[in-house]
Amino acid sequence: MALDHLSPAEHAHVHSPSCSHSATEGAVDPSDPLSNASLLALTDAHISKMVKNIAESRIVKDAWANGQKVSVHGWCYHVATAKLRDLDIGWCGVGVPAVSLGSAAGSEYDTLEEA
Numbered sequence: 001m002a003l004d005h006l007s008p009a010e011h012a013h014v015h016s017p018s019c020s021h022s023a024t025e026g027a028v029d030p031s032d033p034l035s036n037a038s039l040l041a042l043t044d045a046h047i048s049k050m051v052k053n054i055a056e057s058r059i060v061k062d063a064w065a066n067g068q069k070v071s072v073h074g075w076c077y078h079v080a081t082a083k084l085r086d087l088d089i090g091w092c093g094v095g096v097p098a099v100s101l102g103s104a105a106g107s108e109y110d111t112l113e114e115a
Contacts, residue, residue: 047074048089055091064093071098 051074054060063070073090077083090098 043076044087047076047087050074051087051089051091061094073098073100 051072055072060070060072069092071090071092074087076085076087078085086101088100090100092098
């Protein structure tokens with residue numbers, strides 16, 4: 001995998017001895033603290049923070065102030081299973097929670113058609 005798109009700091013992190021995953025590694029070590037449940041929790045926390053940051057951004061707040069219908073949702077796509085998971089976090093206005101897709105139809109969705 002080419003790492004040309006990484007900044008110097010990102011490139012240094014990928015090749016750092018303290019980095020437990022390398023962008024060139026294929027398999028995940030089950031003893032690695034960033035695999036499985038820990039990685040899932042870290043991913044969910046990151047998505048939650050990004051949803052909050054986007055919802056609190058000036059551009060989104062201005063859109064809401066101008067009456068535009070904008071919703072910000074937190075979803076996670078799992079590449080290996082082709083499942084989209086709704087984290088049930090989102091906003092459709094300042095302090096107004098968005099209706100989650102998960103509350104309407106379960107929390108995981110197939111993103112590929114079954115053969």
